[in-house]
Amino acid sequence: MDFWSRLIAGTSLAPAGNKGSSKDPEKRLARFKREYSQLLQTWRGASNLARDYEAAENIRDSLQDLTAILSDESRRPLPHPCITFASSKQIYVPIGKIATTSYNEGIIREGVALFATLIDSEEEDFVENEAFSRSLMNLLVRITGANSIRLGSDTEVEVVELSFNITTKIRLDPEILPAWFATQDREEPQNGGQGSHEKFTGKTQKEDFPLFYLLIDYIHHEGRIGDFARTGLLYIIEAASSSVALEQWIVESDLATLMATGLGALYSQLSRKLVIDHPLDDLPPILALSDYQQPNTTSEIVSSSSPDFQMHMETFLSHLVFWQDVLNHCKSSEVKSTLLEHFQVIFLQQLLYPSLLESSDVDGGSSVAVLTYLRRILEALDHPDMIHLILHYLLALPDTTPAPTGSRASVSAARKRKSMDLATMMMATQVDTTSTPALFNLVDLIQGGLRSPSEQTISVTLQLVSVILRRHHRYAVTTLLWTSQVLSDGPVRTVGAHEMEMDFILSLAGGVGGDDNFDDIYDNHVKDCMSILESHPCSITLVAPKSAGGTTKFPGSLASIPGAPRDIRPHTLRPEDPMLKTLLTIMTTFFTNSVETNLSLTGTVVDLATCGFMRIDGWLLPDPTKYVFEEDEEETEGFISFGISDCIEDQELAQLQSLKKARRNLDWTRSQIPPFLTQLKILVDQVSTYRNDIPRFDDLLQQRREAFQAASSATATPIPIRSAAPPRSSFESPSRSSSPPRPSALDSLAQRIFPELATPSRSNSPRGRRSVEKSSSGLSGGYGFATPTTSRSAVPPPQFPMNTDSASRAHSRAFSPSPLRGADPRNGVPASQAAAFAAIDQSILARKVGLPPAKGAVPPIPFPNLKAPVDEGSKESSVDGSISGTDERAEAKTGEKLVTVNHILTNVIVLQEFLLELAALVQVRAGLFGEVKYV
Known part of the structure; x- marks a missing residue:
């Protein structure tokens, strides 16, 4: 129907x-x-x-x-x-x-x-x-x-x-x-009936x-x-x-209880042990072009790239953000106080702090886990009250007596009853409260993490310090850092000193070498530093336009809980600051550090110098109170000798003398240079030592820069790779031949960019034979393997050109003498000889070295004679297990950490970028915060 x-x-x-x-x-x-x-x-x-x-x-x-x-x-x-x-x-x-x-x-x-x-x-x-x-x-x-x-x-x-x-x-x-x-209406139970927990x-x-x-x-x-x-x-x-x-x-x-226990349950689902890992098919180029090795994982130790871990982490952070949304929408101070109290007691005191207290490096990554979780928490939150509760408790800041809140007696009585119920429940659960942040706080954990023998622990600790410095600097002034107040009428950096300091830092960057357009690179660093400085939460009060009354207030940026840091004043680091000393200690082994550690280290230094109230004079730049200028008595006397009686002319003369005085140059030989700049100079000197000791160092360094550019452009659209077993390195000792080696990170990156590299024998393929002819096309530069292949006559793939005398680098500084220069088929060099040159360059990149020795010391592992290619059967130049065995024996004998030249080249580029970023930071700060005196 x-x-x-x-x-x-x-x-x-x-x-x-x-x-x-x-x-x-x-x-x-x-x-x-x-x-x-x-x-x-x-x-x-x-x-x-x-x-x-x-x-x-x-x-x-x-x-x-x-x-x-x-x-x-x-x-x-x-x-x-x-x-x-x-x-x-x-x-x-x-x-x-x-x-x-x-x-x-x-x-x-x-x-x-x-x-x-x-x-x-x-x-x-x-x-x-x-x-x-x-x-x-x-x-x-x-x-x-x-x-x-x-x-x-x-x-x-x-x-x-x-x-x-x-x-x-x-x-x-x-x-x-x-x-x-x-x-x-409910009647209160008499003598039980309803338990305290219910x-x-x-x-x-x-x-x-x-x-x-x-x-x-x-x-x-x-x-x-x-x-x-x-x-x-x-x-x-x-x-x-x-x-x-x-x-x-x-x-x-039970709103606050359910929310706090739910957050705690999600936090408990996170793995207790964690290692920071990157899948080989999606490895950042800067890690692929280094000695990166995937860390071992077990049933207990979870990888940070695991889909299950990432899902649990995102779920936990989303619920944490919901806490923040609730506090933002809550207009009742009583409800907000109840939520924050449960957040502190149930989550902070009973879950987060005990996990920090129990973390250790000896159990396989629990320190890495909890430090990473705390960093993600601080990155996800921006509510001032939640940030204050976390940092105030973990840093063991002194408590203050909160003022009574709520104007209605009934609501305040309800808050009191709920607080008593919370305390009763904590006592009923028999929670151990003997360990508190007063005995072991976040500062102790960070200092211990920075002194850890595990580079992953050092790296994640530096990242946590960076987040605190960048987003919550006011909490670090009296806890993580030893600071001293700077008077507003104290000496200011003169323009002459500023120019010399800029010249010094830029000369260090230039001393590293290279042929790129560093002007464009430096301009990009200046733009980035301007954005970072202007967006810093402390510096916003310095750069924001002033109101009619001459002050600018940001009421939403401060916590409403009593005891939160209110105002931050101009300050600087003390020379004896433990954090600064620790950073300098980590920097002494810069070239043998992992790339992740160096990136975290340089980021921490930049974040330390980003706050507008943090004066960089005294720890990063020379102290104006200890300037020693070059003698300039003759010109000064020339000004004073004029007999001028007119008052205006006297003022003009005094102004000219002030200008001249402000532009005086520092005497660097007698001025007290901060240890930080001294350490940077030592690192650049170490680069010069590497340049003298490592054949074709400048060629390889320049090609490494081009390799980064090619990798970044190629990885924008990843290319599927063919699965192929990686060839066993000829540098491996015979004892390791029984177990297949782990694939090289650089091999994976090269295969992603260039699928033809997945073929087992590139030296016999027509594409491999034509690679030298394509070397000047500018596809990319640098070498793609941490160890040479088993084929000694292998020709490098097209993304690793051998030509080092291209027209684009004709104006560069002279490279270290090497007969390998000019090895180009277009110049009449046979292809077989070019293949031998390629194999030698591969052996250079795979060679293990340590830090440059002190003056007068003998290098522990001298390079073999690589001035000319010889027959591949020759003992001196054959890349077999004997050289690798020499590396291993020397490393075991001296106890010094050895890394490949391939790893050194990447860290050298990281150092140069850091120097350029540091120079840009000093320049932008001088203009944005008025830190330079011109008169």
């Missing part, structure tokens, strides 16, 4: 059915009553809807028709008799019972749709009707409870979306709140505000359902500021 009705609807043969009845209010009401009566009759006649499928289908159709009539009527002009009938007869009460007891998802979904239609009609005050709210919440609680059927994702989204719509109406009209929230968790309060708890159950979900639940809960918390009863109820409810 339904098919034929649809087929002939609207024609002259069709009876005055749905179309006519929908226009006529009386006919529409009659049809609505008929459908409703049929629904009740079918329900009463069915014994069990879960098994009577025909009756369940008829009820679902009737509910669908009722919803369609109501939805159509709400869009038509008045009158609306069906909506009035639904309100007067309270049809939602039996419909709610039908949906609740049906255990049929189709009926449940149509029942939820009918309730949503009545709410959306905005008539008859459904949303303000207590009977309507009780029927709806009874339905929603029963169908989402533990004993209900498992709802589909679409149905769950509709349920939570309906709940969200209700919170939206409560937010717009707080007068409807009593219909959904009503406290009930009282603390608020189990007896769910019936007061079931909508509230329904949303809490879904705040951890992903997608639309989680967004609806979190936003709806935020709207309820925001409405607490206009209702004293709701505010008191939220304070005494």
Whole structure:
């Protein structure tokens, strides 16, 4: 019948059915009553809807028709008799019972749709009707409870979306709140009855505000359902500021407990042991062009690149950000204080700090794990109160007595009762409180991490220090750093001293060598430093435009909790600062450090010098109070000898003398240079030593720069690689031949950029033979292997050109003498000899070296004679296991860490970029903060 009705609807043969009845209010009401009566009759006649499928289908159709009539009527002009009938007869009460007891998802979904239609009609005050709210919440609680059927994702989204719509109406009209929230009088139990833990968790309060708890159950979900639940809960918390009863109820409810324990549960799911790892198929070029090796992982030690770990980490951080959103939307100081108190007691004191206290390097990466987690927490948060609680507690800052909050006595009493319940629960759980940050705090952990023998621990510790310095510098001034206050009327750096300091730093960068356009590189560093300095949270008060009163305040940037650092004053590092000494110690082994350690180290130094209130004179640059200028007595006496009596001319002469005095040059031989600049000079001198000792050092260094450029452009669109077993290095000792070596990180990068490198024998392929001819095309530079291949006559691939005398470098400084220069088939050099040159360059890159020895000492591992290629069977130049054995024996004998020349080249480029960034930072600070005196 339904098919034929649809087929002939609207024609002259069709009876005055749905179309006519929908226009006529009386006919529409009659049809609505008929459908409703049929629904009740079918329900009463069915014994069990879960098994009577025909009756369940008829009820679902009737509910669908009722919803369609109501939805159509709400869009038509008045009158609306069906909506009035639904309100007067309270049809939602039996419909709610039908949906609740049906255990049929189709009926449940149509029942939820009918309730949503009545709410959306905005008539008859459904949303303000207590009977309507009780029927709806009874339905929603029963169908989402533990004993209900498992709802589909679409149905769950509709349920939570309906709940969200209700919170939206409560937010717009707080007068409807009593219909959904009503406290009930309860008698206090006598001598037990209800345990302290049950009282603390608020189990007896769910019936007061079931909508509230329904949303809490879904705040951890992903997608639309989680967004609806979190936003709806935020709207309820925001409405607490206009209702004293709701505010008191939220304070005494288990909202704070559930949120804190949920956050703790997510934190506990994170692995206790972690190693920082990068997949070989997605390795950053700067790590691939070094001695990077993937760390070992086990069932307990998890890799940071693991998809499961990343999923758990993102889930934990998303819930942490939800905490922040709740505090941002909460306008009630009492609710906010309750949330923060539970965050500190349950999460900070019982979970985060114990994990920091129990971390160690000897158990396989627990220090790396907890330091990484703390860094991610500080990076994810920007709410000043949460940041203050974390750093104030972990850094063991002195506590202050909080001022009483809340102007209403009832709310304050509720806060007091909740605090007492929290303390009682902590005592009942018998938590060990003997270890506190007063005995071992975050500063101790950081200092221990920086002195760790594990480079991964040093790297992640430096990254944590960088985050604190960059985002929360005011907490580091009196804890991580030993600082002294700088007087505003003290000596200022003169423009002459500034120019000499800039020349010194830039000359260090130039001393490293190279042929790139360093002007463009330096300009990019200047732009980056300008952005970093202007966005620093401390420096914003120095660069922001002043108000009419001459001051600029940023009220949202400070914590509202008593005891938070308020103002930061000009300061500088003391020479005996432990952090500075530790950084200098790590810098002494710069070239043998891992690239990750050096990147973290240089980033920490830059972050240390970024704050506008941190004066860099004294620890980074020479102290103005200890300047020693070059003698310039003759010109000074020439100015004074003029006999000028006019007052204006005297002022002009004094001004000229002040200008001349400000432009005097420093005497670097007699001035006290900070240890930091001295260490940078030592590193550049070590580069010169490498240049003298390592053949073709400048050629290889220049090609390494080009390799970075080619790798960065090629990795923008990764190329699928062919799987091939990596060849065993001829530098490996025979004892290691039984187990296959791990693939080289650089091999993986080269294979990603150039698929042809995955072929087992590149030397025999036509592409390999033509590689030297393509060397001047500028595709890339640098060598791609940490160890040479087993084929001694292998020709380097096209991204590793052998030509070093291209026209683009004709103007460069003279390279170290080597007969390998000019080895180009275009100059008449046979291809076989070019292949021998390539093999020798590969052996140079694979050679292991240590730090340059002191003056007068003998290098522990001298380079073999590589001045000319010889027969590959010769003992002196053969790249077999004997040389590798020499490296291993020397490293074991001297105890010195040895790295490949390939690794040294990458660290040299890191050093040069750091010097250019340092010079740009000094220059931008001088102009942005007015740190230079011109007169």
